[in-house]
Amino acid sequence: MFEEYKNLWVYIEVMDGKAKNVGLELLNPGRRLADQNAEKLVAVVVGNDVEHIAKQAIAYGADEAIIVDSDIFDYYDTDLFTSAFESLILKYKPSTLLIGATNNGRDIGPRLACRLKTGLTADCTGLDIDSESGNIAWTRPAFGGNLMATILCPNTRPQIGTVRPGVFKKGTKDDTRSGRIIREDIVIPESVRKTKLLEVIREAAGAAVNLEDAQIIVSGGRGLGKAENFSYVRELAAALGATVGSSRAAVDAGWIPYAHQVGQTGKTVMPKLYFACGISGAIQHLAGMSSSDKIIAINKDPNAPIFKVADYGIVGDLFEVLPVLTTEIKRMRGA
Amino acid sequence: MDYILTDQQQEIRKLVRSFMEKKVKPYINEYERNSEFPVALHKEAFEIGLHGFEIPREFGGTNVGYKTSAVIYEELGKIDAGFALTICATNLALKPVLISGTQAQKALFSRLILEGGYASFGLTEPNAGSDAASISTVAVRDGDEYVLNGSKCFITNGAYANVYTILALTDPSKGARGLTAFIVERDRTGISVGKEEDKMGIRTSNTVEVVLQDVCVPVENRLGEEGQGFKIAMKTLDISRPFVGNIAVGMAQRALDEAVAYAKQRVTFGQPIANYQAIQFMLADMAIKVDTARQMCVHAVDLLEAGLPMSKEAAIAKCYSTDILVDVASDAIQVLGGYGYMKEYPVEKILRDSKIFQIFEGTNQIQRMVVSGALLK
């Protein structure tokens, strides 16, 4: 039905002149899916002065890269970027488009899908090919993570999905790989713009708690008992050079500001290490941190659901365990 | 299922419950620790109308009705007895005015509550607790004024009230039949607030002495006729007693909930203690008491709403709810074991708060007199 729609595209989102990690991560499953469908894997980069990113994408597995390179694309804008993608898609007719589910990714995904009158599946955590139909099978959480759904887009093209950062790992980089880089000059009149960026604030109150990029996170939950006990969490975090996170219960109890909340209605994180202290592991919390590389749980309840996802779990009193960890880590780091 | 409520009643309960959980529960322990009256928390409560739910609509309140009021008092009791009593005491002072006041008096009293937030009921004196007839505060008629002299003790909200309902003797020779009720605004000269009591519990509630020295109030401030004060006071207490029971039920429910939650997660000898029949039976007995008490309060309120006599039922509701409260609170501490005794956990406070409930609003001995009086008529 869709013979003219070919090839799997991955959007490589650019911020501050660098590719966001998720775009490079998606080249990994992208490669697998493209190979299964005997299609090309194409990286799409929209930005200003982005040729090096196209090369980076090819090193990470793309067969080709399409770049839209102009100073009007220096910073993300919904309408300019949507129009650029619309032009590209109408011209090249990809069968599939993967977009990293960053804030900007989740901004452009639906706008573009609606413009193209096609289906979009959001915040995917699994990508496969549906053996019956050959369509992409998009697997994603719903009901705060209580339910997983596998979605197909059988009747329209392209099939589009936003994919959660940190779920897939980047493939190995091979700088010897080469591939065609296609420059597309897309002229978009200023009148297309409907929004204007006035200011970027990097040290804002909310932004100061940068959980999304944190490599190590130490989170506290209801088991801490009261606000003052976050000191246990903060001290361990300081010793590790980690960011402090929180479950929703602790935020709702007023023990720590919302900016620290990890979970379905908080931030989604993907650190190398995630310490869950006094956190039971409600599904909505897991929804925010299950992409962590290694999860360490400390909880006195041996039946806490967190132990089902933890790589390491200590069943014990966090008020005794955390200080020991803190002291030992300081010692190991030669403090 | 505790109460059978309409959708609108459930919506109001939801509002009070979420307000108390979010705006009071996280902060009240700090006030408790410092024995501090939580002015800021009450101010926020006023914004959602928690000081006006017994005031008639025509005077600016929302008058949600007795049943809904009962539900509200239970929700308040679940979080903090002192907070609940502050509101309950204001409404206690309002009741005599609603029972026997003129439209102008109702409007005045309602306005004063809505402006400032609090009122006080001034009945009790150092020598007159259960024996209301031994009141010695006097009100002497002088032209078109009364001059009040005397002192009241254990007055809830005394330091914060905008207005008091004061019981004073206009005719000392008649004993109880010589009592008259008056509306006394806070800004009348001669009113002073004495020392604040240092109490075992309900420490977020303000309890003080109130002294009246040549306080002049106009005749317009007298509620009903001279000599009607005792009857008005008794009718007031009848209506108010089930609500005190509701607060007690809320406190007992909280104690039970804490005990259940603890029993599920505390592990001894390799199992949660909730697996042991000894604990299960304790929790069951607590639940039986709480649910029974609640239904007695609901019954008394149903009779009230139907306009039927309910003195005996009100007395039973108050007496039983408060007696079981003390037991349930004590049992909750037992379930929590050593931790239950520590201020870090919420149950020891409930026990400390509970004892006064067997004493004020008519001691439980007086309640038994009311019940036996009804039986032996």
Place this chain on the structure above:
Amino acid sequence: MNILVCVKQVPDTTEIKIDPVTNTLIRAGVPSIVNTFDSYALEQAVRLKEKYGGAVTVICMGPPQAKAAIRECLSKGADRGYLISGKEFSGSDTLATSYILARTVARLEKEWGAFDLILCGKQAIDGDTGQVGPEMAEHMKIAQVTFVSEVLSVEASAVTVRRDNEDREEIVQAYLPAVVTVVKSAAEPRFPSFASIIDTWDAEIPVITPADIETGGERIGLNGSPTKVKKTFTPQFVKKGVVIREKSPKDSALKLLSLMSDKALV
């Protein structure tokens, strides 16, 4: 100002449990709530009304019981509410839903005039897609700003907002009319009051049906939904993790660190 807020009634997903036998969601007995993020959107709308004057209209697509969600919005400052309901709407994915909402806006504008600002929550806590707001904006060919934590000011032809963008915040200006989706770091939703609950209890909530929005069947319901659910399942968490339970907390902590240093994790 003429403000529209889109709300959804959802199950309280923090109360949902999984049936251990059938491995399906137990929805019975789970309370229905106004979607968390939509409450934040409504709060922004009511604040704007208080600042600039005007009215807040709420629309909600759902079954008849969703009227309770609209009533809650009325008790929190919305001036009027409409339920969008009809069996032809069921099975709609986000593209179809956003189309229905856009058609509803067109219908309501005939009565109330053009809306300056349309506020939505960032995502529904059941669907979790976050797509309906932007898709509405696209259907209506108007501006969108997502992940907004505060509407800072509104001028004659533009709105200025604060947008969360991971490690930074952006101050963005959008030409009116615009769709804005709101996050939880925005101002806390207010409580209703006793008076507002009682006063709005009997408010009429008109129902907008498929016939009212003049749409053929092709763009609504299952027909109008390019995405199809192939299957649903409950997530299984089976991680072969190491559980440490030594004699003392100190021993447990040290054991953890030794295991982790073996793997060069610390």
